[in-house]
Each structure stands twice: as structure tokens, then as C-alpha cells.
Amino acid sequence: MVNKYLAFLAAVFALAAGTPATAADYPARPLRMLLGYPAGSGIDNVARQVAAGLEKELGQPVVVENKAGALGNLAADFVAKSAPDGYTILFTPNSTHAANVHLFKKLPFDPIGDFMPVGTVASLGFVLLVAPEHTKVDSVAQLTAMLKRDPGKYSWGSGNATGQVAGELYKTLAGVDAVNVPYKGVPPAMTDLIGGRITFLFADATLAIPQLKGGRVKALAVTGSTRPTSLPDVPTMAEAGVQGYDLAGWFGIFLPAHAPASVRKTLSAALNKVTVSPDMARFLRGIGAEPLPGGPEDLARVVAVDTEKWGKIIRAAGMTAE
Structure with missing residues (x-):
């Protein structure tokens, strides 16, 4: 009985430690940025650049962790089930929150209900x-x-x-x-x-x-509708004769659902400063991407639009869910 009582008290104190009352001190320790693709991938390069920028803005280390597999689903599932305290964040492309809904019969997470959008980063x-x-x-x-x-x-x-x-x-x-x-x-x-x-x-x-x-x-x-700044001499698929072809991706950051609103506000403001900085713009354009600054509402809107768009493309292509 004593052990059960102690366990109960420990649980109460743990909950108290993660309540919004502590959000005013955010961030008070290092952050983990989960990524569903391997080190050395294109998104990995961008994630590490963003993490470095966030470190300067937040005054805490932001550690990128690669959890590759299932087209990004492993990392997304990990973040969805993490404590909503703002210290575990997901850096992800449109795969986990637009395409995978149609590519998998059942996801281990709810792309909408299990996450809190923070902001957009780049389009590519x-x-x-x-x-x-x-x-x-x-x-x-x-x-x-x-x-x-x-x-x-x-x-x-x-x-x-x-x-x-x-x-x-x-x-x-x-x-x-x-x-x-x-x-x-x-x-x-x-x-x-x-x-x-x-x-x-x-x-x-x-x-x-x-x-x-x-x-x-x-x-x-x-694959996009326009030629990127870094590849001005390469035609679009449509220009090359594949009429109707237009496909582009994006990167964004999410928190687990139910994170404190003040935490999201702090993180979103820091992310926006990083995204609009001249250094980030030069970096992104140098690797074939374009800055896509935006807050929580912008990311939520992109998710909604692309979920429908990608569904139409995937069905038209005759792809079946795994």
C-alpha cells in the first residue's frame, strides 16, 4: 500500500512539473528534434540548419535525432506519444501529415488530433x-x-x-x-x-x-510549377512535355497535442525568426529549396490543402495503401 501511495505521489508531482505553470520558463533544458529520415538526407541537412538557428533564438541546445523508417511515420509516432511539454518536437515533410494518410491503410497516430502545428519552414x-x-x-x-x-x-x-x-x-x-x-x-x-x-x-x-x-x-x-532559383536551366516536368504535372513538398515543425499555448507561441516566434533570416534564405536557395515562413495557422492550412491534393494524385496514380 505504501508503495502504491508513493507511486501515486510521484505521478502527481510529475504531472505538476509538466503543467502550463512551468511554461513561463520555457525552454529550461535542451530540446529534441525528431526526424523520420536518415542522417545525410536532404531534410536532415535542413533540420540541422534550423536546429542551429533555434539554439541561438532559444538559448538551449536543440539536438536532432534521426528515427528513420515507414516514410517518416516512426518519428511522428514517437513525438505523438511524447510528453506535451515542448521539449520533443517533430521536424517533418508533407509525408507524415498529407501523403501517408493515403499511402498507409492505418497510421499509428492521428496527423491532426495528435499534433499541434508550430510553423512552416521551407518548400521544395x-x-x-x-x-x-x-x-x-x-x-x-x-x-x-x-x-x-x-x-x-x-x-x-x-x-x-x-x-x-x-x-x-x-x-x-x-x-x-x-x-x-x-x-x-x-x-x-x-x-x-x-x-x-x-x-x-x-x-x-x-x-x-x-x-x-x-x-x-x-x-x-x-517537379514543381516553377524552376527553382538554384536550377534555372532545368525545365519543369510540364515544360518538358508531361502536361498537368505539378508536385512540390514542404517542411514544418509540430509539437505533441495539448502542449501549452505559451510554449507553442515561444517556439513559433523563434522558428519564424530563423526562417526569415537572410542566412537561412541563402542556405535554402543554395540547396534547391525556398523559405516558407509561417505560423501555426499557416501550417494547419497547408496540411488541410495538401491532404486533399495528395489524395487525388495518389488515387489517380492507382497507388494502393500498404
């Missing part, structure tokens, strides 16, 4: 890549013709939900058939592209640009 397109040493094409039209000559003979890689949907959308709109090879992240897919083990890859621009500079891959097109 993907790039259709081939390895010139192994695939002798110079345009999307030539790649399409090659795939049509031998349906099902060639393969393509995807390292995240956006890359997977980008490839399926290309197959649908261009009327081609190729085999998808899924990876846990873009870096291993890039390695296999360069090695000739897959024919093409839709990669986020943040990882494509360094390889393009080295000449080991060739960019045939970008």
Missing part, C-alpha cells in the same frame, strides 16, 4: 535524375520513349513519400511502366542510381544539387 521541388554513365538520355521525352519501348524493363528509386508519388505521377501522366524500388532514404537510392542499379530517381533538390555539380547525375526536369 524534386528533381528527375538519371546517371549519364548508364542511361543515355538528355530529356524527359527521350526517357519516356525509352521506357515505352520496353515496358517494365527499367526500375526507378524512391527514398520518401514525395519521391514515390512523384514517380507514380510521372508514370500515370506519361503512360510509362517501370518498377519502383523503395529505399529508407534518398542517399542509398542515389548511390544505386550512380552505380547503375536503377534507371531514374526523383530526389529532393537538396541532395540532387551536390551530385549535379559533380557531374555524376543529370537533371532532366523539376
